[in-house]
Amino acid sequence: MTRDDEQREREALIAELGATLDKAAAPEGARAADRQTFEDPESLALLRALRADEAALTAELDRALAGPIPERLVETVETGFAARAGTRGGRQAPWWALAAASLAFLVIGAGGGLWWAESRIDQALLRFETRSELERSVLAETINRALETQVSGESLDWRSGGSMGRVTPLRTYRSRSGHWCREYSRTTRFNGEPIAVLALACRNEAGQWVTLRAEPKAAGSEL
Amino acid sequence: MVALLPRLRRFALGLTGSVDRADDLVQATCERAIRAIDRFVPGTRLDSWMFKIMQNLHRNAIRDRATEGGTLVGNAPDADQPLDGERALDARLALTAARRALASIDAEQREVLLLIGVEGFSYEEAATILDLPVGTVTSRLARGRAKLRDALELAPNEHLAGPGLTGGRP
Numbered sequence: 001m002t003r004d005d006e007q008r009e010r011e012a013l014i015a016e017l018g019a020t021l022d023k024a025a026a027p028e029g030a031r032a033a034d035r036q037t038f039e040d041p042e043s044l045a046l047l048r049a050l051r052a053d054e055a056a057l058t059a060e061l062d063r064a065l066a067g068p069i070p071e072r073l074v075e076t077v078e079t080g081f082a083a084r085a086g087t088r089g090g091r092q093a094p095w096w097a098l099a100a101a102s103l104a105f106l107v108i109g110a111g112g113g114l115w116w117a118e119s120r121i122d123q124a125l126l127r128f129e130t131r132s133e134l135e136r137s138v139l140a141e142t143i144n145r146a147l148e149t150q151v152s153g154e155s156l157d158w159r160s161g162g163s164m165g166r167v168t169p170l171r172t173y174r175s176r177s178g179h180w181c182r183e184y185s186r187t188t189r190f191n192g193e194p195i196a197v198l199a200l201a202c203r204n205e206a207g208q209w210v211t212l213r214a215e216p217k218a219a220g221s222e223l
Numbered sequence: 224m225v226a227l228l229p230r231l232r233r234f235a236l237g238l239t240g241s242v243d244r245a246d247d248l249v250q251a252t253c254e255r256a257i258r259a260i261d262r263f264v265p266g267t268r269l270d271s272w273m274f275k276i277m278q279n280l281h282r283n284a285i286r287d288r289a290t291e292g293g294t295l296v297g298n299a300p301d302a303d304q305p306l307d308g309e310r311a312l313d314a315r316l317a318l319t320a321a322r323r324a325l326a327s328i329d330a331e332q333r334e335v336l337l338l339i340g341v342e343g344f345s346y347e348e349a350a351t352i353l354d355l356p357v358g359t360v361t362s363r364l365a366r367g368r369a370k371l372r373d374a375l376e377l378a379p380n381e382h383l384a385g386p387g388l389t390g391g392r393p
Contacts, residue, residue, distance in 0.1 A: 007369070014372075015365035022339060022346070046372075053371050054340040057321040061233045061341065064242055064322070069228050076250050077224045080257035151261050 017047045021054075122199065122214040129188040129195050135160045139188070142167050147182050147201055147209040164189055179203060185217070224253065227270055230342060234274060237337040238281050240326050248284075252277040271344070275352045278334060285330065324374030332367030335360055340368070 130136040142158040146167040150156055155168035165188035172182045181202040188195050199214040231252060235245035256263075256276050263272055325333060338349040339360075346364075350357045 011362070011365045011369050014368050015361055018361070018364060018368070049372060049376075050368055053321065053324075053368070053375055054336075056375070057237075057325060057371070058233075058341045060319045060321045061236050063319075064236060065229070065232050065245075069232070070246055073228055073232075073246060073249055073253065074225055076253045077228070077257070080254060145265055149261060149263065149265055 013043060013046065014050065017043065017050060020047060021050055122211045125197050125214050125216065129165070129186070129197065131163060132161065135163050139165060139167075139186070143184070143186065143201070143211065144209050147184060147203070148207070152182075175202060181212075182209070224256065224269070224273070227273060230270065231273060231277060234337055234342060235277060235281075237325060237341060238277075238330075238334065240322070248277060248281060251280050255280065268348075271348055271352055274338065274342070274344075278352055281334075320375060321371075324371050327374050328367050328370045332363045332370065335363040336367035336371065339364055 126136055126139065130139055138158050138160040142156055142165070146156040147169055150169050152169045152172055155166045157164065157166050159165075165186060167186045168184060170183045170185060172180065175181050179202045181200060183198070183200050186197050186199065196217050197214050198217045199211050201209040201211040203209050228249065231249045232245055235248040235252075236242060239245050239248055252273060256273050259276075263269065325336075328336065334353060335349060338344045338352060339346065344352065346357050346360050349355075349364075350360045353360065355363075
């Protein structure tokens with residue numbers, strides 16, 4: 001047997017042993033070889049050696065990185081997200097201050113009562129768009145997810161029971177109070193005609209998108 | 224994302240071989256991930272996604288260094304790899320046996336070994352992270368493990384009970 005052959009045979013054995021080494025991580029078919037391996041003392045020794053190698057490697061990498069994580073890395077993540085969300089420095093503020101800050105922008109040129117009315121309109125529309133508490137929560141979750149993850153123009157669909165709908169962020173901008181706000185459309189269809197709503201939501205410090213304005217629009221264009 | 228930093232650093236250290244370069248890679252990875260967070264699909268694994276970003280950045284960095292060109296594509300299992308900057312750096316620093324052994328493994332086998340052997344990803348997850356078929360992942364893993372074994376077997380401070388345990392060696 002040439003050295004190459006030997007090398008190849010050894011790699012084949014190691015690949016087989018890998019199925020045992022990696023347990024559930026290995027693909028289904030690979031696990032069939034298990035039993036045979038354990039009857040061969042040489043294979044068993046190799047298996048132990050491979051396991052020890054990886055444990056040693058992991059331990060050495062961890063040891064090299066012992067101690068606190070460099071400040072710059074934590075900072076990169078935290079300031080990066082803060083800059084995106086426009087919430088830098090707002091984290092310690094009490095909830096009512098945040099609410100007030102949101103409202104300050106949200107009702108440009110109008111009183112707080114208007115926002116209250118708007119949110120009631122949104123609630124009423126949501127009830128009209130959905131037929132159950134479950135559907136309402138699926139829709140609410142989809143709205144939040146769409147606004148959090150989709151670029152403008154790309155929609156997320158939802159389906160619950162016999163209803164289905166689509167949420168599409170349309171435009172993104174930053175409020176005067178530093179909050180991110182997005183206009184979006186949501187269209188729901190069950191059995192009959194689709195219902196379409198145009199809405200505006202802003203992101204609070206907890207990462208929740210609060211819908212502040214919602215109005216029905218001409219149906220039929222979205223789904 | 225902050226919670227992932229320890230694992231990202233470990234993977235980066237395995238890839239680059241030095242703590243400083245690992246932290247640079249982690250920083251670049253986080254910056255890119257934050258910029259691209261819109262493209263992260265909620266409900267999927269954030270760690271896989273970030274490892275993938277890191278992996279791509281690292282590959283690009285190697286490509287940019289332009290010294291390795293050909294070694295990234297295709298398999299040359301038994302060819303001796305040229306000594307690159309990473310390895311020269313490793314040689315200067317007194318590395319422990321396993322890390323030195325790791326540095327002697329081809330980059331493409333090393334990344335698979337790190338993802339599965341150290342980070343505990345499944346073969347399928349590793350295949351997704353690396354954009355490779357599972358079969359390729361499996362064979363690279365075996366090849367990488369064989370090389371790690373060889374290198375550690377020859378290392379002076381043997382961490383195993385003793386030599387002669389492994390089969391199939393000349």
